[in-house]
């Protein structure tokens with residue numbers, strides 16, 4: 001290699017290092033540190049259990065939660081505080097359910113006090129920009145790439161896993177953007193931060209966000225399946241799940257969370273149990 005080329009590469013590296021440092025300041029300020037493993041190739045439904053940034057419900061999990069309002073519907077400080085309390089209650093419930101299966105999980109929470117204002121928040125998972133929206137939010141806060149997020153989170157918190165929760169101050173249908181089988185197969189989900197959108201008001205029921213809903217969506221990121229019917233053709237599967245696991249939080253997430261549980265199949269999917277039953281595969285929701 002000629003010396004001028006070497007010099008150019010060195011210059012490029014210095015530029016990159018400088019720009020990375022400048023762009024990561026907002027994350028650095030959170031004091032986060034974490035380690036993201038490359039997911040394995042996905043061949044069967046079982047392989048989905050351990051992919052993504054939230055892989056199994058044990059160990060230390062970093063939770064980055066963010067608030068988004070609109071010009072006409074902003075979060076008040078009291079509402080932010082009340083919502084954070086709901087999140088902590090959902091985490092406590094997940095911790096005690098994990099303990100029932102003999103596993104220990106700890107959540108390390110990080111947030112940004114300043115809410116983001118966006119008048120174009122998608123209000124359901126079927127909107128074209130819905131899946132990528134949490135990343136849009138992260139970018140608006142200054143984040144520029146998945147690799148950067150993983151590196152910084154790994155280095156600072158000691159967490160091996162992380163998830164991002166976005167709380168919009170509008171009504172909508174909550175959803176989780178987890179790495180799916182197609183993404184994992186193609187490698188496109190390799191470094192995707194797994195995220196949930198948790199709306200202040202449910203557009204289906206008109207109810208305020210509940211603790212059970214937060215826990216339900218978080219479980220999706222660790223690999224859990226819905227047990228309610230996801231389409232009119234999906235009724236038989238849902239009825240079978242309701243027979244087997246009537247108290248499952250993946251069947252019903254509203255009401256008193258203490259009346260809900262992590263059922264044995266969900267426990268298996270989120271890595272709390274290794275006990276596999278032959279009917280598990282039958283209860284897998286139809287794949288897109």
Ligand SMILES: [Zn+2]
Nearest residue numbers: 216220225226
């Ligand atoms: Zn669900």
